[in-house]
Amino acid sequence: MTELEQFARDLYAAAPGLREAVRGDADPDPDIPTLWAGTVGRALAATLTSLSLDAQTATFAVVERHLAGGSQLLRDVIATGLLEALASEVSGGRLDGPTLAGLLGPQSRAYLDAWDQLTLGRSSLEPS
Numbered sequence: 517m518t519e520l521e522q523f524a525r526d527l528y529a530a531a532p533g534l535r536e537a538v539r540g541d542a543d544p545d546p547d548i549p550t551l552w553a554g555t556v557g558r559a560l561a562a563t564l565t566s567l568s569l570d571a572q573t574a575t576f577a578v579v580e581r582h583l584a585g586g587s588q589l590l591r592d593v594i595a596t597g598l599l600e601a602l603a604s605e606v607s608g609g610r611l612d613g614p615t616l617a618g619l620l621g622p623q624s625r626a627y628l629d630a631w632d633q634l635t636l637g638r639s640s641l642e643p644s
Contacts, residue, residue, distance in 0.1 A: 519590050520544045523582045527556065530574040537563045549589075553597025560598070561605035564615075572619055580621025595627050603628055606640045617641035 517525070524544050528535040535542045537559040544552045564572060583594045605611035620628065625641070632639045 518546065519587055520546065520549055520593065523578070523586070523590060523594070524556075526578045526582070527575065530578045531560065531563070531567055531571055533563055533566065534559060534575075549593045550597040553593045554601040557598035557601025558605060561602055561611040564611065576619040576621060576624065580624050583621070583623050583627075599624060599627055600631060603631055603635075603640065607636070613639075613641040 521544060524542075528542070534556070538555055539559070540555070541552075560575070567575065579594060579598065583591055583599075586594070602611060602616060606613045606616060616628075617625065620641075628641060629639055632641070
């Protein structure tokens with residue numbers, strides 16, 4: 517099993533219903549993994565409120581663990597695919613920034629804060 521496949525397995529185990537919410541092929545495509553991660557990020561944003569708090573916490577613990585301990589390729593896939601998709605959902609008003617902020621681990625939060633500074637010049641995760 518590849519590192520990307522393990523990430524997908526862990527993520528789907530933590531977030532019941534996420535696999536079903538991913539439109540198309542829910543399995544990661546090794547040729548375009550960032551596209552897959554973006555799709556998963558948007559599906560996660562859409563289903564987040566249907567998850568229990570324990571499942572939400574477990575899901576973002578999986579993201580953080582793989583972001584912190586994965587290869588450079590996996591870290592890039594998570595950051596530029598999944599996390600940036602979540603940031604886009606916040607910017608579009610489809611996901612509450614403070615709710616997301618409360619779930620993110622330190623590395624995930626640091627990445628999104630840097631992304632927000634680059635793209636918005638401010639944090640989208642803090643109440644305005």
